[in-house]
Amino acid sequence: xxxxxxxxxxxxxxxxxxxxxxxxxxxxxxxxxxxxxxxxxxxxxxxxxxxxxxxxxxxxxxxxxxxxxxxxxxxxxxxxxxxxxxxxxxxxxxxxxxxxxxxxxxxxxxxxxxxxxxxxxxxxxxxxxxxxxxxxxxxxxxxxxxxxxxxxxxxxxxxxxxxxxxxxxxxxxxxxxxxxxxxxxxxxxxxxxxxxxxxxxxxxxxxxxxxxxxxxxxxxxxxxxxxxxxxxxxxxxxxxxxxxxxxxxxxxxxxxxxxxxxxxxxxxxxxxxxxxxxxx
Amino acid sequence: xxxxxxxxxxxxxxxxxxxxxxxxxxxxxxxxxxxxxxxxxxxxxxxxxxxxxxxxxxxxxxxxxxxxxxxxxxxxxxxxxxxxxxxxxxxxxxxxxxxxxxxxxxxxxxxxxxxxxxxxxxxxxxxxxxxxxxxxxxxxxxxxxxxxxxxxxxxxxxxxxxxxxxxxxxxxxxxxxxxxxxxxxxxxxxxxxxxxxxxxxxxxxxxxxxxxxxxxxxxxxxxxxxxxxxxxxxxxxxxxxxxxxxxxxxxxxxxxxxxxxxxxxxxxxxxxxxxxxxxx
Numbered sequence: 001x002x003x004x005x006x007x008x009x010x011x012x013x014x015x016x017x018x019x020x021x022x023x024x025x026x027x028x029x030x031x032x033x034x035x036x037x038x039x040x041x042x043x044x045x046x047x048x049x050x051x052x053x054x055x056x057x058x059x060x061x062x063x064x065x066x067x068x069x070x071x072x073x074x075x076x077x078x079x080x081x082x083x084x085x086x087x088x089x090x091x092x093x094x095x096x097x098x099x100x101x102x103x104x105x106x107x108x109x110x111x112x113x114x115x116x117x118x119x120x121x122x123x124x125x126x127x128x129x130x131x132x133x134x135x136x137x138x139x140x141x142x143x144x145x146x147x148x149x150x151x152x153x154x155x156x157x158x159x160x161x162x163x164x165x166x167x168x169x170x171x172x173x174x175x176x177x178x179x180x181x182x183x184x185x186x187x188x189x190x191x192x193x194x195x196x197x198x199x200x201x202x203x204x205x206x207x208x209x210x211x212x213x214x215x216x217x218x219x220x221x222x223x224x225x226x227x228x229x230x231x232x233x234x235x236x237x238x239x240x241x242x243x244x245x246x247x248x249x250x251x252x253x254x255x256x257x258x259x260x261x262x263x264x265x266x267x268x269x270x271x272x273x274x275x276x277x278x279x280x
Numbered sequence: 281x282x283x284x285x286x287x288x289x290x291x292x293x294x295x296x297x298x299x300x301x302x303x304x305x306x307x308x309x310x311x312x313x314x315x316x317x318x319x320x321x322x323x324x325x326x327x328x329x330x331x332x333x334x335x336x337x338x339x340x341x342x343x344x345x346x347x348x349x350x351x352x353x354x355x356x357x358x359x360x361x362x363x364x365x366x367x368x369x370x371x372x373x374x375x376x377x378x379x380x381x382x383x384x385x386x387x388x389x390x391x392x393x394x395x396x397x398x399x400x401x402x403x404x405x406x407x408x409x410x411x412x413x414x415x416x417x418x419x420x421x422x423x424x425x426x427x428x429x430x431x432x433x434x435x436x437x438x439x440x441x442x443x444x445x446x447x448x449x450x451x452x453x454x455x456x457x458x459x460x461x462x463x464x465x466x467x468x469x470x471x472x473x474x475x476x477x478x479x480x481x482x483x484x485x486x487x488x489x490x491x492x493x494x495x496x497x498x499x500x501x502x503x504x505x506x507x508x509x510x511x512x513x514x515x516x517x518x519x520x521x522x523x524x525x526x527x528x529x530x531x532x533x534x535x536x537x538x539x540x541x542x543x544x545x546x547x548x549x550x551x552x553x554x555x556x557x558x559x560x
Contacts, residue, residue: 012504012535014545068348068544224292255292264348265294 005136008033014074015040018064027120027128028087034129035060036137037070037080048142048167048278049079049133050271053125053158055149056183057103060084063148066260072271078278079139083129085151087118099183100190106178107154108202110191119191122202125154126162144274146170148263149227153178156204156217156237163213168277170218170270172263173225176237177205183231208240217241217248218273220266222256285416288313294354295320298344307400307408308367314409315340316417317350317360328422328447328558329359329413330551333405333438335429336463337383340364343428346540352551358558359419363409365431367398379463380470386458387434388482390471399471402482405434406442424554426450428543429507433458436484436497436517443493448557450498450550452543453505456517457485463511488520497521497528498553500546502536 009020016039025032052063060082086105093114095101110119147155152174159169178184179199192198200206221234241248256262289300296319305312332343340362366385373394375381390399427435432454439449458464459479472478480486501514521528536542
């Protein structure tokens with residue numbers, strides 16, 4: 001049965017439309033919600049898409065309400081798609097910690113119990129949701145992707161593994177080397193098991209040595225981010241990018257922290273970076 | 281005892297600072313929180329101030345996180361101050377309805393029990409909080425004020441009653457004639473009693489006939505706002521403004537609703553309107 005979309009909310013915004021949709025996900029085996037911003041039509045050309053993947057504890061609404069991205073997307077004629085960060089619901093395994101279970105899907109396909117029945121965010125975002133939006137909205141096939149923190153990890157790993165899918169990738173304060181930091185080690189142990197060989201395909205620092213498509217990458221990182229030293233370490237990805245010939249620009253932003261106040265301050269730069277690669 | 285300020289949060293944003301402060305309010309007889317955005321210093325001149333008063337159910341955080349105003353304020357060199365909408369705390373009278381009690385102060389001085397002990401938002405915003413910020417921040421005396429819904433009512437009544445205090449006033453979907461709409465009648469009955477003579481000094485449509493200072497007014501109103509017909513009726517203020525010679529521009533925005541998506545879409549226009557009158 002084809003998945004059907006139920007419109008939950010719709011708001012006029014910057015001459016376009018901010019919408020919130022619910023659908024049944026066969027991949028995740030639960031109802032899911034995503035948000036989408038449709039810019040004012042500029043001509044008959046289907047608009048390109050920028051995906052935004054959110055961080056730990058977030059839903060489709062954080063970036064939608066706090067980043068101020070729609071203003072720029074409306075100007076540039078970009079569609080924004082904001083998925084949720086994990087499967088949801090009373091039937092979905094969970095944990096009391098903020099960094100495991102619902103709100104903490106880590107954009108991977110879990111293989112371990114009790115997670116494997118629902119936690120398949122990699123398949124959801126690489127296959128099911130793109131097919132669903134392509135069926136229901138008139139969109140260009142040109143797409144870019146960005147994310148924040150855990151969602152920066154998600155954006156980077158999807159861009160690296162789905163070679164050719166995305167024209168560019170960017171991230172705010174991303175987890176780049178999850179196999180070597182506490183957030184990633186905890187999540188990967190639970191979702192993927194203790195065999196670290198299974199972790200490699202979800203670590204951007206490791207993936208970067210194994211893929212062909214050298215797409216452009218922009219990363220912003222605040223130097224007053226409480227998670228910088230223990231969890232993020234973007235200089236590790238910068239080093240691999242230099243070795244492997246990826247065009248990666250890492251910008252250290254003085255005084256900025258891990259919040260959406262940081263994201264809002266630089267989201268225009270990210271959307272203009274993507275537009276430069278999408279609108280060619 | 282002078283009120284002291286306790287810094288709760290501070291975030292770098294658009295080259296300036298977004299801060300959240302707590303202090304004891306002698307007027308409201310409870311601890312209060314306000315947010316402030318300090319733009320990047322442009323020169324040694326103290327920056328002018330724009331106050332934003334929020335609507336029913338809101339706190340200092342709604343506009344702070346959702347409106348995208350800091351980007352424009354940083355460009356224009358404007359300070360933004362976002363107060364809370366009512367006294368707060370376990371010792372403060374409350375009601376289970378969203379439109380009475382905490383989160384619904386209506387920017388007036390209550391005279392009736394159980395409200396009179398704490399609900400004095402008019403005095404708090406006309407005297408105590410301005411004095412507190414003047415003592416603790418280096419600000420220009422040039423100020424403007426704006427608000428949303430109940431906070432649009434607050435902005436208009438403060439601007440009308442404090443002649444000369446504000447250079448300009450603007451509002452998103454304001455309550456302009458509270459004595460004649462359900463939200464206002466319910467709140468004024470509770471806070472001010474059944475004698476409607478006491479209501480007059482809190483109704484912008486009535487105040488406009490009684491005051492001297494004809495400051496410029498900008499109002500945006502979405503025509504898809506669910507509260508437009510029953511609670512808002514901005515055409516009533518437009519009519520009085522025309523009779524009384526106030527320079528009021530009312531813009532009906534097609535398709536827009538009552539949400540912060542609407543506010544975000546037009547906040548730049550409002551800040552540029554205020555800057556035109558502040559930076560002269």
